[in-house]
Amino acid sequence: MSRTGKLAPGSFIVLGLSVYTAGIWAAFTALAMAVAVGIHTFGSLDDSVYNVAGGQLPRWFMFGIGIYLIRIYLPMHVGHGRTRRQFTAHALASIVLVTAAGAALMTAGYALEGLLYQGLDRPRNIPAEQTFAVDEYPLVFAAYWGAFLVWMSVGALVSTAFYRGSGTGLLTVPVAVALIILAGDITSDQNLPFDDVTAPTSMVQCLSGFLVAAGLLWALLRDIPIQTRTS
Amino acid sequence: MNIELDGVRLRYGKTVALDGLTLNLPGGRIYGLLGRNGSGKTSLLSLLAGFRRPTAGTVRVGGHPVFENGTATAGICLIRETLDMAHHSVKVKEVLEVAENLRATWDGDYAGTLLEKFQVLPGTSVGALSRGKLSALGVTVGLASRTPVTLFDESYLGMDAPARYLFRDEVLADFMQHPRTIVLATHLIEEVAPLFEQVVIIDRGRLVLHEDADDLRARGVAVTGPAAEVDRFVAGLTVLGEQQLGPTKAVTVYGELDDDRRRAARERGLELGPIALQDLFVHLTAAKGEPA
Numbered sequence: 001m002s003r004t005g006k007l008a009p010g011s012f013i014v015l016g017l018s019v020y021t022a023g024i025w026a027a028f029t030a031l032a033m034a035v036a037v038g039i040h041t042f043g044s045l046d047d048s049v050y051n052v053a054g055g056q057l058p059r060w061f062m063f064g065i066g067i068y069l070i071r072i073y074l075p076m077h078v079g080h081g082r083t084r085r086q087f088t089a090h091a092l093a094s095i096v097l098v099t100a101a102g103a104a105l106m107t108a109g110y111a112l113e114g115l116l117y118q119g120l121d122r123p124r125n126i127p128a129e130q131t132f133a134v135d136e137y138p139l140v141f142a143a144y145w146g147a148f149l150v151w152m153s154v155g156a157l158v159s160t161a162f163y164r165g166s167g168t169g170l171l172t173v174p175v176a177v178a179l180i181i182l183a184g185d186i187t188s189d190q191n192l193p194f195d196d197v198t199a200p201t202s203m204v205q206c207l208s209g210f211l212v213a214a215g216l217l218w219a220l221l222r223d224i225p226i227q228t229r230t231s
Numbered sequence: 232m233n234i235e236l237d238g239v240r241l242r243y244g245k246t247v248a249l250d251g252l253t254l255n256l257p258g259g260r261i262y263g264l265l266g267r268n269g270s271g272k273t274s275l276l277s278l279l280a281g282f283r284r285p286t287a288g289t290v291r292v293g294g295h296p297v298f299e300n301g302t303a304t305a306g307i308c309l310i311r312e313t314l315d316m317a318h319h320s321v322k323v324k325e326v327l328e329v330a331e332n333l334r335a336t337w338d339g340d341y342a343g344t345l346l347e348k349f350q351v352l353p354g355t356s357v358g359a360l361s362r363g364k365l366s367a368l369g370v371t372v373g374l375a376s377r378t379p380v381t382l383f384d385e386s387y388l389g390m391d392a393p394a395r396y397l398f399r400d401e402v403l404a405d406f407m408q409h410p411r412t413i414v415l416a417t418h419l420i421e422e423v424a425p426l427f428e429q430v431v432i433i434d435r436g437r438l439v440l441h442e443d444a445d446d447l448r449a450r451g452v453a454v455t456g457p458a459a460e461v462d463r464f465v466a467g468l469t470v471l472g473e474q475q476l477g478p479t480k481a482v483t484v485y486g487e488l489d490d491d492r493r494r495a496a497r498e499r500g501l502e503l504g505p506i507a508l509q510d511l512f513v514h515l516t517a518a519k520g521e522p523a
Contacts, residue, residue, distance in 0.1 A: 012329070075318070079282075080376075225277075227315065228277065
């Protein structure tokens with residue numbers, strides 16, 4: 001049978017999740033491009049389709065990846081003799097690196113869309129309230145990285161809480177919602193209470209949200225029992 | 232690696248799963264861990280593997296505290312019948328890849344050989360495996376981990392008879408080549424009993440006994456012969472169980488027989504044999520009002 005060979009314990013999580021994320025991104029980007037071409041063919045293409053599509057779907061995907069990270073890898077790591085402390089370190093490093101990879105892919109998507117619109121000779125508008133212009137790629141990267149950091153870490157937090165028990169999980173839901181609201185809506189047109197801010201302030205909000213989520217994640221993981229399924 | 236438990240207590244809410252358990256298991260042996268449903272076997276193994284923190288008391292493996300101690304847990308592998316460590320959505324080959332990346336002692340070639348022997352396809356999702364194949368995957372992970380302490384909790388439930396025999400043979404063969412501490416928790420006692428060097432029986436979270444398997448078998452006698460002679464011979468003894476086929480009867484009695492009794496049995500044409508561990512287990516763990 002084929003084997004990947006030995007990787008460092010944290011790196012195979014990053015590799016696995018990044019490859020999965022890249023596959024989903026490729027499908028997402030292809031679909032967004034197809035929609036843009038469709039709008040251009042049958043109507044008037046003036047707005048960035050990628051920006052509209054990138055507002056909600058990618059961050060929910062990252063939330064799901066955060067859930068997956070805990071549900072799949074926590075029992076495997078502890079089951080194979082790793083400590084919860086080691087797993088938490090690997091999980092947090094994975095969140096930072098996978099979200100960076102996701103943000104880089106989203107930035108590449110904006111760039112690819114720019115080439116498409118250039119080819120079609122169409123303008124590419126996005127709402128003026130956003131923290132980045134459509135071709136300010138460093139800011140695009142920073143905005144998505146910040147948003148993804150919060151959403152994936154909150155996904156991992158909620159997943160951990162429900163793994164501990166449904167009561168703990170339900171108690172964590174309002175905390176998760178609060179973290180997401182406090183972190184703001186950095187990648188779209190900002191209609192949450194704490195959104196009327198500049199890009200640097202938004203990044204600080206996102207990083208703060210990530211750090212709070214990371215702290216709570218460790219608090220839940222540090223002595224978490226590994227569940228035994230009933231047959 | 233030695234396993235030491237001292238005054239270990241584990242509570243789930245109001246339920247006491249383990250109640251002041253003290254146990255010392257020297258390393259390099261195969262142990263049978265026996266107990267009725269809800270006796271605390273899985274709780275005990277979960278503590279040994281660091282899956283849970285004990286409510287009170289200490290759990291040490293190789294002299295090291297287990298919970299959140301990578302030095303100890305790196306050498307321990309617990310495989311449960313439901314293979315809790317593997318989510319249903321992952322594929323068999325991914326389970327092995329993760330093991331290879333996390334276990335310093337992992338033997339990938341041996342894992343591949345075992346999968347072939349148990350006829351488990353690497354591309355199958357864990358959730359799509361039958362009960363027996365899931366057990367086979369668990370056994371594969373447990374044996375190929377080659378950890379100094381390997382714990383199997385009902386790990387071969389659902390396997391068909393040839394697979395169970397294969398499991399038993401592989402445990403023995405691998406133990407001979409790579410000596411380590413193996414604990415087998417099981418309800419199918421007689422099938423794996425020949426592997427046991429020592430037996431631990433727990434009931435309601437407490438230790439009932441910890442003895443050499445041979446000493447335990449000597450605690451009783453199986454008497455076989457003509458039914459009428461057997462009945463006369465066992466009159467007044469503690470009978471654990473009996474079976475009859477035509478005129479021949481086999482009765483298991485608790486307690487050792489002295490030389491006079493043994494001579495009398497031979498004179499009556501009765502055969503004396505070792506007791507089945509399962510009969511002894513039933514006797515020792517029977518609740519009041521249940522047949523012992």
